[in-house]
Amino acid sequence: MASTPNIKVLAGLDLSEMDQPLIKYLKLLSELLPLNKVTFFHNIKQSELPESFKSPEQLNTIANTIKKKLEATIPALLGDQLPYDIEVSFEDYTELSFSKMAKKKQINLAVLGNKQNLEGNGGLAHKLIRMLPFETLLVPETYNPAPKKIIEAIDFSKYTPTVMQWGKLIKNHHQQADLTFEPINISKLSWKFFPGLSNAEIRKNTQEDIKMKSEKWAKLYPNANPLKVVPAEDKNIASALIQYVKKEKADLLIMGVQGVTSVTTLFMGSVANEVLYLESNACLLFVKHKIES
Amino acid sequence: MLKNYQPNFKFIINKPVFYSSIFLIVFSLVLCLLFQESLDAWFNSTKLLITANLGWFLILTVNFILGFCLYLAFGKFGRIRLGGEDATPEFSNISWFAMLFSAGMGIGIMFFSIAEPVSHFAQPPRPAGSAPELAIQAMEFTALHWGLHAWAIYAVVGLALAFFSFNKKLPLSFRSLFYPFLGERIHGWWGHSIDILSVIATLFGLSTSLGLGVQQMNAGLNFLFGWGMSTTLQSFIIVIVTSIATISVVSGLDKGVKLLSQGNMIMAFALMLLVFAFGPSIYLLKSFIQNTGSYLADFIEISTWNDSYRQSGWQNSWTVFYWAWWIAWSPFVGSFIAKISKGRTVKEFILGVLIAPAIITLLWMTVFGGTALHFILEGDHTLIDAVNTDISTALFVFLQKIPFTPILSGLAVLLVAFFFITSSDSGSLVIDNITSGNASYTPPLQRVFWAFTQAIVAIVLLWGGGLEALQTAVIIAGLPFAVIILLMCYSLKKGLQEELNKHKKKLRSKQEKSYRDTISDLMSEQK
Structure with missing residues (x-):
């Protein structure tokens, strides 16, 4: 990167208890990444409103009321360092309203809540991660306000350089003391089509896989931290990844939106998709593109 | 090259098992050798005795098993998850289907895909009017033998193994399946x-x-190189191929065998596609x-x-043999599909195991058997x-x-040959697991021992009476195991019921007010 990119953020608010921690997190995020501006955005879910609220005049009034309420709440939580604006829309489909707003504001990072204990199914986040043409960061209300560890999920796919680039961007910008970075890979032995592998053979093959990947990593990224290869054992890759994140008490996981098996998982759900369903106190950054300066 | 070889001759075994x-196997082999002269007649009469008198029992059993599977899938147990509420599937659906199919397919589909429909056409199970009607009947019975019933047997055994192993934390072994009513006596x-x-x-x-x-293989070598058909040559081939299979176990060439197994799938599909392309494709x-449609109707x-009436x-030679064969294969296929199915719900497991592999197997049978019948219907006998x-x-x-013969x-x-190697290798692993009391490590020589035991049994049966002897052996072995499977169904239902009783829904999420209420409150505040 010749120069530091300036990141424009679109933060999705849903007027629930999730909003407060999300706004606070953006303050923290500005210490991790070079943020240029944040657009706080809410789309009014018309389908869930009582009939009497659905006239255009009423919707405008609701939009203005929400805007005012957010204007009153945000400064106390965000502080005065980060420029921001507030947008409220009333589209039928929230994902489309996000798309339009992102285009209008030339956004390059969406930040959404990832409810762990609060009610919510995370359906919107699933859709947005797939359809938005830029990165998405999911923030749980249980995030750690003093991040110590960032994990870079490496699968040697086309997204790996992007994951590394976002890691580097944080490394260059962060102001957190003791923040560490660890690239990890989950080793899942493909024993499909072979019923007869004994546990000892599976162990041996896993060891070979670990050795092979570590060597490949050292060749590809000689200056990066050494790759930690974690055997998935009887878990799927997503579960093994999240289990490691929990074990290490990591605060942010950076991963590609699709892995090496994107073709076969196009219809069945990729590792990224499965990760979304798992409980985690870490923030999840799903990357798609290399950052342009 | 022998990097995995460990000079450890001490077997790790569960002595009684x-x-x-070994005693039962040696005893049956000694009997075969002692009465070699009269073996042929003995196998014939035993097979007739069992199938004529107990064939109905096997037919009833497999139908019951299929019904039981559907009851589990669509009933109240369907939502129980193997491995507990929070377990997630280890493999994607596509990988899982591929693995299920590779577990169940083997030498059988090579041996019977042509022979069976043709035989059913030539010696029909029931009289049928015209040649096309005979052909339809032949394919229907082939589908019956290779379709949902076969996979239901694997499904119920696999489900029981997976449930007791993942949910009840018992060893992945057959004795575990009887824990609900045998209790500690399973040990x-x-x-x-x-x-x-x-x-x-x-x-x-x-x-x-x-x-x-x-x-x-002997028939193929005879066609390719003119080598004669003889039991001696067949015994020789068994020893050679078993030796190749066991090299993988002792020499660390398991990567090679893995390649063979993946090669199996690729070659099998290539062969099917070639026959489809060179054969009567539209007709197929x-x-x-x-x-x-006919099979389902x-x-x-x-x-x-x-x-009963004719x-x-x-x-006796077909349906009863198949049901006994699938039952005899069920410990082998069941333990494999159990291993790969953690995280699936009972419903997902049963429907996945029943439907996906059955469709692919029937497709295979149509491509090969259907083409063969097409030639016959065109007058080539x-x-x-x-x-x-x-x-x-x-x-x-x-x-x-077919072109490019x-x-x-x-x-x-x-x-x-590849199917032979992988079946031998995987089969010896399953037997080794059971006889070692599910030990986490056994010396490679122990698996070699079982691979050669299988080979010797096959050789003795071939000398004893060929196909008739092989079929009789499987029926004798399958029949008592059918009783075990029925008991297992009862045990599984009991275990699932216990699981359901224990299952208490936990509300993890804190109740928040609805979006509608949020907006309503906001508007009231404004007023």
């Missing part, structure tokens, strides 16, 4: 007896497959749809048909002659009618 199984002689029966069923089921495979597409009728004896003379030659006589025949021989 290991020695009793005593009750448990040992169940494991011994599993070993015997698996061993004879595999030996039958190996016996069939080697007969077909049409007949696959029709065969599936007549499903209950053919599933419960017992030949008593032609046809069913050489395939009927081949099946009547020697059933193992059917595939190669068939391939003579030498290449396809060579591919078929190689495929059978």
Whole structure:
């Protein structure tokens, strides 16, 4: 990167208890990444409103009321360092309203809540991660306000350089003391089509896989931290990844939106998709593109 | 090269199971050798005795098992998840289907895909009017034998193994399946007896497959190089191929065997695609749809048909043999599908195991059997002659009618050999697991021992009476195991019921006010 990119953020608010921690997190995020501006955005879910609220005049009034309420709440939580604006829309489909707003504001990072204990199914986040043409960061209300560890999920796919680039961007910008970075890979032995592998053979093959990947990593990224290869054992890759994140008490996981098996998982759900369903106190950054300066 | 070889000759075994199984195997082999002269007649009369008197029991059992599977899938147990509420599937659906199919397919589909429909056409189970009607009936019965019933047996055994192992944290072993009503006695002689029966069923089921495979390899080599058909040559092939299979175990060439297994799948699909492309493709597409429809339409009728009024004896050599064969294979296939199915719900598991592999198997049978019947309906009866003379030659006589015969025949021989190697290797692992009391490590030599035991049993059965002996052995082994499976169904239901009773819904999420209320409150505040 010749120069530091300036990141424009679109933060999705849903007027629930999730909003407060999300706004606070953006303050923290500005210490991790070079943020240029944040657009706080809410789309009014018309389908869930009582009939009497659905006239255009009423919707405008609701939009203005929400805007005012957010204007009153945000400064106390965000502080005065980060420029921001507030947008409220009333589209039928929230994902489309996000798309339009992102285009209008030339956004390059969406930040959404990832409810762990609060009610919510995370359906919107699933859709947005797939359809938005830029990165998405999911923030749980249980995030750690003093991040110590960032994990870079490496699968040697086309997204790996992007994951590394976002890691580097944080490394260059962060102001957190003791923040560490660890690239990890989950080793899942493909024993499909072979019923007869004994546990000892599976162990041996896993060891070979670990050795092979570590060597490949050292060749590809000689200056990066050494790759930690974690055997998935009887878990799927997503579960093994999240289990490691929990074990290490990591605060942010950076991963590609699709892995090496994107073709076969196009219809069945990729590792990224499965990760979304798992409980985690870490923030999840799903990357798609290399950052342009 | 022998990097994995460990000079550890001390076997790790569960003594009662290991020695009793060895005793029973040696005892049956000694009997075979002592009464070699009269073996042929003995196998014939025993097979007739069992199938004529107890065939109905096997037919009833497999129908019950299929019904039981559907009851579990669509009933209240369907939502129980293998491995607990929070378990997630280890493999994607596509990988899982591929693995399920590779577990169940093997030498059998090579041996019977041509021979069976042709035989059913030539010697029909029931009289039928015209040749097309005979052909439809032949495909229906082939579908019956290779379709939902076979996979239901694997599904119920696999489900029981997975449930007791993942949810009840018991060892992945047959004795564990009886815990709900045997309790701690599963660790005593009750448990040992169940494991011994599993070993015997698996061993004879595999030996039958190996016996069939080697007969077909011999037929292929005869067609390709003119080598004569003889039991001596077949015994020699068994020893050679088993030796190749065991090299992988002791020498750390497991990567090679893994390649072979993946090669199996690729070669099998290549062979099927080539036969489809060079054969009557449009007819095959049409007949696959029709065969599936006829199979489903007549499903209950053919599933419960017992030949009660004609008593032609046809069913004894086919349907009863198949049901016993699948039952004998079930410990082998069941333990594999259990291992790969953690995180699936009972419903997902049963429907996945029943439907996906059955459709692919029926597709295979249509491509090969359907093409063979197409030739016969066009007036070419050489395939009927081949099946009547020697059933193992059917595939190669068939391939003579397809372009690039030498290449396809060579591919078929190689495929059978590959299936032989992987079946032998995987089968010896399953038997080794049971007889070692599920030990996490056993010396490689121990697995080699079981691979060669299977080979010896196959050789003795071939000398004893060929196909008849192989079929009888599998029926003798499968019959008691059918009783075990029925008991297992009861035990599984009991276990699932306990799980359901324990299952309490936990509300993890904190109740928040609805979006509608949020907006309403906001507007009221404004006022």
